[in-house]
Amino acid sequence: MYFFTFCNFINRISQRNLEDALFMLLSSMEKCLPEYNLLCFINYELDFKRFEKFNIEFRNYYDDGSLSVYRSDPDGTTWKNMSFNKLNIFKDIYNETGKDYIWVDLDTIIAFDISYINELTNIFIPNGGTCENNNKIFSNTGNNYVIPRKNNLQGNFWKINIDIYNDLMDTFKEIKEKGYILQYDAQSLFNYHIYFKNKMCIN
Numbered sequence: 001m002y003f004f005t006f007c008n009f010i011n012r013i014s015q016r017n018l019e020d021a022l023f024m025l026l027s028s029m030e031k032c033l034p035e036y037n038l039l040c041f042i043n044y045e046l047d048f049k050r051f052e053k054f055n056i057e058f059r060n061y062y063d064d065g066s067l068s069v070y071r072s073d074p075d076g077t078t079w080k081n082m083s084f085n086k087l088n089i090f091k092d093i094y095n096e097t098g099k100d101y102i103w104v105d106l107d108t109i110i111a112f113d114i115s116y117i118n119e120l121t122n123i124f125i126p127n128g129g130t131c132e133n134n135n136k137i138f139s140n141t142g143n144n145y146v147i148p149r150k151n152n153l154q155g156n157f158w159k160i161n162i163d164i165y166n167d168l169m170d171t172f173k174e175i176k177e178k179g180y181i182l183q184y185d186a187q188s189l190f191n192y193h194i195y196f197k198n199k200m201c202i203n
Contacts, residue, residue: 019050056090122164135148154187
């Protein structure tokens with residue numbers, strides 16, 4: 001299985017805590033997955049020896065700004081643009097490898113063998129539960145675009161393929177032309193694309 005993640009220090013979590021989370025993620029992959037590879041994009045120097053036993057490749061984090069939609073700090077939105085940059089890097093990895101890498105948040109734990117996901121073209125995980133409170137997709141459209149919180153798609157784990165990526169970029173262009181501002185980076189884009197543009201049923 002092929003995954004990618006970010007281990008970036010932006011003064012929200014200590015470097016030690018970031019590295020501990022990465023170690024736990026890799027330990028869970030090592031235990032539960034027959035084969036895995038993790039590309040980790042990082043913006044500082046760490047002790048690579050701690051991770052030598054894992055199938056991980058470290059690369060310098062970058063952001064070309066092409067999908068940035070939020071103002072920069074000090075208003076606290078650096079993490080939003082960093083999160084939206086997942087789509088930029090997904091495309092770059094695909095161009096390099098021809099493989100659809102799966103996004104996984106750094107603080108995720110793999111609890112069982114999920115190799116079956118290799119057979120799926122995409123995967124999105126809703127919050128679940130029973131909460132019907134409105135979850136806004138855009139920050140500047142009032143309640144015109146809302147979904148029940150139980151249906152809100154999470155941003156911590158997802159898989160797309162290149163065709164879905166291209167569709168998402170078309171949707172992103174339409175959103176920009178309408179002047180809408182995504183509430184929460186890529187996962188808000190996913191929610192609009194699936195629930196409104198493609199009119200997937202919300203149960």
